[in-house]
Amino acid sequence: MLSALGSGLRGAVIQNPDQASDLASLQRAFKQPPEDSKIMMRWWWFGPSVTQAELEREMRAMKEGGIGGFEVQPVYPLALDDADHGFRNYPFLSDEFIEMLRFTSSKARELGLRMDLTLGSGWPYGGPSVPITQAAGKLRLEAIAVKSGVHRVPLPYAATGEKLIAVFLAKGDPKSFAGKTAREISDIRDGTVRLPLELQGPHVLLFFISSRTGQMVKRAALGAEGFVLDHYDRVAVKNYLESVGDRLIEAFGSNPPRAIFCDSLEVYGSDWTSDFLEEFRRRRGYGLEPYLPALVSSVGEKTGAIRHDWGQTLTELLSERFVVPVEEWARAH
Structure with missing residues (x-):
C-alpha cells in the first residue's frame, strides 16, 4: 500500500509543471551549489610547518575542486626542524605562525573561500597559558x-x-x-x-x-602543550580567550574568520570546579557537603535526586561559564 501511494505521489509531481520546475531547479543546485552551500573541509596544519606557496597551492586546489572553504586546526609536528632541508615548525601563536594565518585569511578572501578557525590547537581547549589552578x-x-x-x-x-x-x-x-x-x-x-x-x-x-584531572591537550602543536582548561571556571575561560583567542584574531584584521571552532569537549573525568559547593547551594537551595558520599555510593532513596542536582549544576556551569562566554567573544570579534 505504501509503495502504491508513493507511486501515485511521484506521478502527481511529474504532472504538476510548477513542481517539476522546482525539482529541476533543485537538481541543478545540487550539481552547481551556491558558494555558501559548498562543502567545507578540516585543514590540519601539522607542526605547524607551512609555507605561503604551499598554502596558496592547496587553497587553489580546493577552489578548483568545488570546495567552499576550510577550518584551520594547528596540530602536532610530523618531523623535527631540519635546517639543511629548510624544514621548520613554527611555534603556536608565534609571530611567524600569526603571519601564516594572516596570509591564509587574505588569500581565502581573494579566492572566495570561507575560513573558520579552531580557537586553539588540538583538543580540548588548553595549553601553556593555563596554570594548574585553572586546569x-x-x-x-x-x-x-x-x-x-x-x-x-x-x-x-x-x-x-x-x-x-x-x-x-x-x-x-x-x-x-x-x-x-x-x-x-x-x-x-x-x-x-x-x-x-x-x-x-x-x-x-x-x-x-x-x-x-591532570589532562593535557591532545595532539597539540609545537608550543601549545599544557593543561586542559577548567570549562566550569569563568575566570579560567576569560583568561584563555584573552591569551589565545585575542592573539589569534590579530591575524585577521578587518577580515575575521566566518566562525570559530571548539574541536572537542573531551574533558575526561572533569566533574568539579573550585567554587562548586557555593554554586550548588545557590542554585539547588541546599548544601552538598553532607551528601558527598551519595556521589560515590548509595545513601538510600535520596541518592538519585542528589546526583541529578549535581549533574544539573555542572550542566549550568558549562553553559554559563564556557559556551556563552565563547559565543560572546565570537560575536564581539
Whole structure:
C-alpha cells in the first residue's frame, strides 16, 4: 500500500509543471551549489610547518575542486626542524605562525573561500597559558582503611591545585563501603583526623578532595602543550580567550574568520570546579557537603535526586561559564 501511494505521489509531481520546475531547479543546485552551500573541509596544519606557496597551492586546489572553504586546526609536528632541508615548525601563536594565518585569511578572501578557525590547537581547549589552578577539575576520593585500635589518621597528600573538602567515616573497606553509614568527621587537628574511640568492625575514611584531572591537550602543536582548561571556571575561560583567542584574531584584521571552532569537549573525568559547593547551594537551595558520599555510593532513596542536582549544576556551569562566554567573544570579534 505504501509503495502504491508513493507511486501515485511521484506521478502527481511529474504532472504538476510548477513542481517539476522546482525539482529541476533543485537538481541543478545540487550539481552547481551556491558558494555558501559548498562543502567545507578540516585543514590540519601539522607542526605547524607551512609555507605561503604551499598554502596558496592547496587553497587553489580546493577552489578548483568545488570546495567552499576550510577550518584551520594547528596540530602536532610530523618531523623535527631540519635546517639543511629548510624544514621548520613554527611555534603556536608565534609571530611567524600569526603571519601564516594572516596570509591564509587574505588569500581565502581573494579566492572566495570561507575560513573558520579552531580557537586553539588540538583538543580540548588548553595549553601553556593555563596554570594548574585553572586546569580541568575533578572531585577526588581518597579511601583509607582504618586499622584496628587506630584513633588518628594522617591527612592524605594534597598536590598543588588540590584542597580537602570533607572527611567521612563509613563501615566497610576502601573497595566496598556502606554509604548509608557515612558520617562526617570534623575533628581535624595537626594534620590528622581524630576518630571515635569505640569502633566496631572494619571502617574506612573517605576524603573528598577538590582536585585536577591532570589532562593535557591532545595532539597539540609545537608550543601549545599544557593543561586542559577548567570549562566550569569563568575566570579560567576569560583568561584563555584573552591569551589565545585575542592573539589569534590579530591575524585577521578587518577580515575575521566566518566562525570559530571548539574541536572537542573531551574533558575526561572533569566533574568539579573550585567554587562548586557555593554554586550548588545557590542554585539547588541546599548544601552538598553532607551528601558527598551519595556521589560515590548509595545513601538510600535520596541518592538519585542528589546526583541529578549535581549533574544539573555542572550542566549550568558549562553553559554559563564556557559556551556563552565563547559565543560572546565570537560575536564581539
